[in-house]
Amino acid sequence: MAAKAHILIRKGRVIDPASGRDDVADLLIENGRLIRIGASLDAPGADIIEAEGHWVLPGLVDACVHLSLPGSGRAGDIASETRAAAAGGITHLAAQPDCGPVDSTAVVRLIREQAGQAGFARILPIAAMTQGLKGEQLAEMATLAKAGCIAVGNAGGKVADALVLKRCLEYAATFDLPVMFRPQDAALGAGGCAHEGPVATRLGLPGIPAVAESVDLSRDLLLVEATGVRAHFQQISSRESLRLLRAAKKRGLPVTADVSIQHLLLDESALEGFNSHCHVIPPLRSSDDREALLEAVADGTIDAICSQHTPVGSSSKAAPFPATKPGMAGVDTLLSLVLGLVEDGKLELPRALDAVTAAPARCLGIQAGQLETGRLASLCVLDARAEKDYGEQWLSAGNNSPWRRSVLKGSVKLTVCQGKVSWLTD
């Protein structure tokens, strides 16, 4: 199909959590813009997508992915990973600044150019908060924001010095830039590769205690309160962190949070047999933590569900567990796995879809994740009943997923990203 297409999507079940819409309707896209949603629309000359029995959803917004750029040590490139994202119905991806690092306009330009040329999904770069992610000197946040970064953060690189962190937050607040935090106290987590609990004890794996996250989160929240900066906490993994987040939200702090889909589906027991595909940071925690995370998504304490997509090649996982590279590839399976939570009765459908569409967009402060007429269309059409074989149809260059050879429910038939068709199956 041509770019900026005229497309009529007919008789799909249109679900838009942002507006509360859930009914069968037609959607008309003209010159890339979503013009109308209504019954029995007519559009001579438009490409027709018969969506009867299918779902029409806003394009997914993934609040946390790790980019593949040369030198990042990850598998694939921006084209391969955004293509995998498009096939999974994702149209917007917020990318961590740890691929370069993203602390110069040249790197931002490179990312935007590569994503633009590939044309599968929109990359929203998060700028490094400190130069080289070293946690010592402020990065040129305002310049990086002007170049296209939507927020600042330090990814896994810690800002150990509380005074430097306070200044980072004050500086970001000057320009109303949201700050992305990934809480984990470096000393408490040092050397660890698994949740400090009974499984790590049995397997003899060095542990990362849950308190490593909540100690750091406590400090971050106090500094957010002191500086008034907008804050988004990523990859929350423990019950104790949720208690802190609930209290912060109750106090009216401008904070949001996300969790990865794998932390909602798996716990420490997934490490049995030294399964290196389940080596992720933060580690998969206890079943009690997992239950708490599901409750927190349901009640909105956790706003968004992300993929935490970290594509690494098979050789990076072919080693003894502690020596493997942490991370899991996730853009291929994000939507199917979220729908699996709904099917298992863990989440209501509207909240589950909100957590991968409108909610992450709100967290990131971007216009996306909803079916809004008059804007460039970003949406996907899903056959929710179809089964997809992730052995045959795996697109990410990262082979590192425990679901890599699974058959999961839900298959995306069409993805439109900012008015352009980015994925279409027969």
Next chain:
Amino acid sequence: MTPTLAPSSRVQLTEDGKLRHFLTTEHLPRSLLEDILDTAASFVDVGGRSIKKVPLLRGKTVVNLFFESSTRTRSTFELAAQRLSADVLNLDIAKSATSKGETLLDTLRNLEAMAADMFVVRHQDSGAPFFIANEVTPNVAVINAGDGRHAHPTQAMLDMYTIRHYKGGFEGLKVAIVGDILHSRVARSQVHALNTLGAEEVRLIGPKTLLPVDAEALGATVFTDMAHGLKDVDVVIMLRLQKERMDSALLPSEGEFFRLYGLNNEKLHYAKEDAIVMHPGPINRGVEIASEVADGPRSVILNQVTFGIAVRMAVMSMTISGQDSAPAGGAAHGS
């Protein structure tokens, strides 16, 4: 939706329940652990013969693959293999050369090309022998000679042999394991083996800095006080304390550790009168154990070493037998 994973027993055993690899004492059936002890018993007197060899592994090649140095353990495995008439290749591989997974795999592939029949693996990372067992070609056995903090199953089995030798069995036994439980692969393997073999109670004793969280989940009772922990036990197993624990803020000093957790005759008094004292060696005299105990009448430390060769011969012969019975191409790959 949860991915399916291979339990350790599936990796270790053949379809008909024979020992294919020996990676951990966990999840192995009691009958198999008893088989190891019984087979070891048949090898104990080999060392006393004029010709200290049996032909069970004649024509087989055993590679001692030590990514972490250990002269003592390697020597006992070497001796065990030689007494079984195997050809033995010793490889001490520096950590720096294998810090990346690719290199470990490459190393493995090269060794396979030399037509090895068995790898005896010691590695600094927990799970390394599992990884190797899942990667090796069929008909190569892997024996874990100590991986990270995870397991040291042959050491545990020689300790079981020693306990059975002196106590006649495991029923009703109370066994205390004392010291650095957190970093001890030996302790983990001992707890699993003791529970499987029917010991009444396994106790872990140490300061909280050297006890792993949820240690009870291993199947043990946890104590931080020697007087309580040693009360009426039949066996006291002391663990070696690494000097670096003092530098990493886990302990204030060797002196305080010895005062609180070092085994002397006074503390041994809490145990049963006929309790035996064990230690995997090498001993730090005056740190984890006093000379009066190490050299005393209840110490069976040197006998452990003797039994260790027989136990390793047993495990080597049983895994080779398991390999021979495994169907070609029947590698039990984990995830």
